[in-house]
Amino acid sequence: MSNTTNRIVVVGASLAGARAVHSVRAAGHDGPLTLIGAEPHLPYDRPPLSKEFLTGDQEPGSLALDPDGAYHDLDVEVMLSTHAVGLDVAARTVAVAPAAGGSAETVPFDGLVIATGAAARSLPGTEGIRGVHTLRTVDDAQAIREGLDAGARVAVVGGGFIGSEVAASAKARGCEVTVIEAAPAPLMRGLGAEMGTQVGALHGQNGVELRLGVGVDGVLGADRVEAVAMADGSRVEADVVVVGIGVVPNTAWLEGSGLQIDNGVVCDEMLCCGPPGVYAVGDVARAPNGWLGPLRGSEPVRVEHWTAAVEHGMAVGRNLVAPGEAQPYNSVPFVWSDQYDARIQIAGHPDADDEVDVLVGSGRSFLAGYRRNGRLSAVMALDAIRPFVRFRRLLASHPSWDDALELAATLG
Ligand SMILES: Cc1cc2nc3c(=O)[nH]c(=O)nc-3n(C[C@H](O)[C@H](O)[C@H](O)COP(=O)(O)OP(=O)(O)OC[C@H]3O[C@@H](n4cnc5c(N)ncnc54)[C@H](O)[C@@H]3O)c2cc1C
Known part of the structure; x- marks a missing residue:
């Protein structure tokens, strides 16, 4: 793709979409770049919405994902309060309509990033x-x-x-x-x-x-x-x-586009949805994660994790602008949750039928390991941040259960 003339459109102005516009520019695209979002707000962070924002410890102004003026500085055309209502892959256009109602118009693209996330059920x-x-x-x-x-x-x-x-x-x-x-x-x-x-x-x-x-x-x-x-x-x-x-992925606008929709937009390990130059990222994307291979095979998965949305967004710029340098998505899944005064952290892929054992600590501060086919498949820590950091790093190398026990022994 030439860097000067081709237009890249990112649909969905939230975490994955915002990271995508940054990564598209970082990858060297200096042509037109458009960010389309249904909400009236610039991209903001959602995790505080159930935590510090609800308790009153955080105000709306502090939720912004990027500093004031960031999109202007990146030379991004931002279209807020605008719904994507259709995708024509052959014509390479997105149909958009004002959220308040009104007639649709088409936005042409050469490269497209689908980042429309999910909606609460x-x-x-x-x-x-x-x-x-x-x-x-x-x-x-x-x-x-x-x-x-x-x-x-x-x-x-x-x-x-x-x-x-x-x-x-x-x-x-x-x-x-x-x-x-x-x-x-x-x-x-x-x-x-x-x-x-x-x-x-x-x-x-x-x-x-x-x-x-x-x-x-x-x-x-x-x-x-x-x-x-x-x-x-x-x-x-x-x-x-x-x-x-729970949530449902926001894919209604893609019906009839020919993209494969099955609990999200199905993509390959480069996050490409099939047609050249069309990618999906974040909560809406169902993509293989190389790290899961030894545990679950190459089945594409859809996750609703902040970190995955960031990683997808950061990867897609390079994949789109320099496909020759694209890297398959490969990352240890990570999610956290804050409840009362406790921090819960999970790395890897816990499955309901994995065996579970506490590896470090006890009572109100412990780390549990999930075991599948003799391997450590995931860890969950309740207020055990330091052991969690060590185990999250260990998971990257697909450890055996014995490796996990060995690390646990060193952590007491
Ligand atoms: C209350 C809350 C708390 C959370 N806490 C945590 C946490 O503690 N830890 C963690 O790991 N994750 C957490 N998450 C999950 C995390 O926030 C999501 O994984 C992340 O927001 C996904 O980003 P995304 O950009 O893919 O999708 P979204 O954030 O859902 O953004 C999609 C955007 O696309 C827009 N859009 C949808 N359809 C269209 C359309 N047709 N046209 C134009 N725009 C459209 C939407 O309006 C939205 O702005 C939390 C989520 C919520 C809601």
Whole structure:
């Protein structure tokens, strides 16, 4: 691709998209570069939305991913409040429409980066009931924050990472909090049952009620929420309900484009979606990760991790601008979560059927290892930052379980 004439378009103005525009310039593209985003805001950071932003310790101004003027300095045309509504791969155009409504126009591209992330799944039938929220954007977080008055009854539907963090933040604001989780333990999808139970105990230790193993029938209240109706016939009274039941990748605008859509945009290990010059990054991308090969084969995976979005964004500039120098994506997966006063860190790929053992520490500060086919497949640390750093580094070399035991012995 010539560096002077060809236009690169990045759709999705958040973490992966923002890192992509930086990497496209760093890779030497000095032609037109456009960043298109549905939200009215410049790219901002989402992890604080369930943590410091909800507790009131962080304000919207401090969420920006880049300093003022960064996109001007990078000579990026930024189109905010603009939805991509269609992709024509053959014509090499993206159809866009104003978020407020209005007629669509087409934006031509030579290179395209799809970075449209994911949207929070909502509870069917709750639309229009005041006090019921999902959490994905800063506007969602603002609306939740306004309802977290001391003494308010907060029901969190879903005991995954985001639900657990919201519960902790609401508790810090003096609310009465109940976490409702249909599985027998919180965080099961991320950590498996055993560690989900151990980490989920943080809720009880911090005065948050846990309702486990029972589903939700719906939300009661005509105009404003009054309670959550449980599948066993009971009710959880609530002034605020936050629904944290996962996300769906934002791929509706790609329907009919010919790209392979299957729980995200399916890409190769270079993040290319098939047609030359078309790439996907971040939460919307389902791509192979070379590191997972020995554990899971080359099956493409979609992850919802901040670090993967950054790494994809940083890699895509080089892959797009200098495809001859493209490198397959290969990285130890990493995700963290802050709940109450605890830091949870996970590296690798824990699977529900992996065996789990505590390798370092005990009680409220420990590191557990996940074992698959004689290998260390992942580690999870609860307030054990230093051992975690050592094990995260070890994971890069695909250690055996014995290697893990050896390192654990040196860490006491
Ligand atoms: C509350 C919260 C807390 C989190 N905490 C953690 C954490 O502690 N640790 C961790 O590792 N990860 C965390 N994450 C996950 C992390 O923030 C995501 O992995 C990351 O934001 C993914 O970035 P992305 O750019 O791929 O997608 P997104 O951040 O979802 O951004 C996609 C952007 O594309 C826009 N878009 C969508 N469709 C269109 C369209 N058709 N046209 C134009 N624009 C469009 C969206 O509006 C959005 O701005 C958290 C996420 C949330 C929501």
